[in-house]
Amino acid sequence: QSVLTQPPSVSAAPGQKVTISCSGGGSNIVSNYVSWYQQVPGTAPKLLIYNNNKRPSGIPDRFSGSKSGTSATLGITGLQTGDEADYYCGTWDSSLGVGVFGGGTRLTVL
């Protein structure tokens, strides 16, 4: 059972937009910044979004992040087949004293 809650799967057609939610509580999402990671099957996760809404160098602006209260959201526009992957939200948990993740969301581009 993950500390943060994500939907198991989402899907959309190429060119469309999709959002992935991540919910938590006062000791994690409310108190700390959220980051998002993309994991293509068989490879290591890659940082996609940090500090709620910032993109590392090389990440296209089709990817965006936001946070409000106990929830965060990852948005992906102009979907491409190459975006098919597992997406994880993550943050620090001030009560547990470790980083925590959501259970992951599998994105399918139909």
Next chain:
Amino acid sequence: EAQLVDSGGGVVRPGGSLRLSCAASGFSFDEYGMTWVRQAPGKGLECVAGINWSGSSTGYADSVKGRFTISRDNAKNSLFLQMNNLRAEDTALYYCVRVRYYGHYDNYMDVWGRGTTVTVSS
């Protein structure tokens, strides 16, 4: 370019021990916190242990507390995870990960190793 190379995984019997290592290069290792993240087969990500830049502060997931110990040697640009009393549920791919601003509200994981596989089986 920042790089992490994790090693030390293998097959071990329940109750046994294993020590994972991670060699860092391409950045000032002693300026960053580090963490070990594991992924059981077909499952999600789990932070099992973290350590700040100096080694003075560590944190553990409840699932490994009292059995795993994270440590680092800044002189050798190396991170370690000592795993004792291993259980079948510890079977996973273990990633060495660099953490920006470890322990702070704005921390995030920006460099990942390729992972080393730990299998606990009789």
